[in-house]
Amino acid sequence: MPQVIEEIPHPTREQLELSAVLHALSEPVRLEMVARLAACELDDEPTCGSFDVAVTKSTCTHHFKVLREAGVIRQHRRGTARLNTLRRDDLEARFPGLLDAVLRSAGV
Amino acid sequence: MPQVIEEIPHPTREQLELSAVLHALSEPVRLEMVARLAACELDDEPTCGSFDVAVTKSTCTHHFKVLREAGVIRQHRRGTARLNTLRRDDLEARFPGLLDAVLRSAGV
């Protein structure tokens, strides 16, 4: 286990729960966030502010928190920005094919 | 379009919404119902009462209603009993691979 400096708590791969993941993805705003994250997840990690969803900042924070605590995304800080990445590998390991099926169904 | 006598309202295949389906499946009790439905879905259609989940009758009715309105299951009456089937084909058509991924992840 590499010792990762992580100020923000995340569930481990083993702690991922299907119900929590499905619940996190069942919210249209969050689903859109995940879809965008998946779309531009080549090399850059979008910050929270780079999503122009139709909600305020605090609501955005709330949704990112739900996604993070469900284990769907990983967040880490760089300066004042908070960078977000999809936890593709962990999700694929625990729930094979699920994320892809959801993203495909979401019309990404 | 065959004219089906159906007293209970169901969404059409085109009306299925990803968010509603994910929300319906994100509840542990409902997920277990769906898993059992998938397991014994060979020829028999289980009635509502044949699920011995840890909730009362009325809660059970509520969960079946949520699943039905999300389009996950189809219900029809035979006498006083209500028979339940998984809408595999419709789900597969709209959200390919999703149901299988969920069921596999649920440990069925």
Add this chain to the structure above:
DNA sequence: GCACTCGTACGATGGTTGTCGTACAAGCGA
């Protein structure tokens, strides 16, 4: 007809959640 079973309907209730506004902490840049 009469009980019994199956499932629904309705109301109540306590908990969860999505939304927002405001205030605040932490960096960055001039």
Add this chain to the structure above:
DNA sequence: TCGCTTGTACGACAACCATCGTACGAGTGC
């Protein structure tokens, strides 16, 4: 240092939801 940007924290609020109990309707069997 002094704003400006980024995002969080907290409180508030309305809406939703899972749960239950009770009452009821519709069939089935005696």
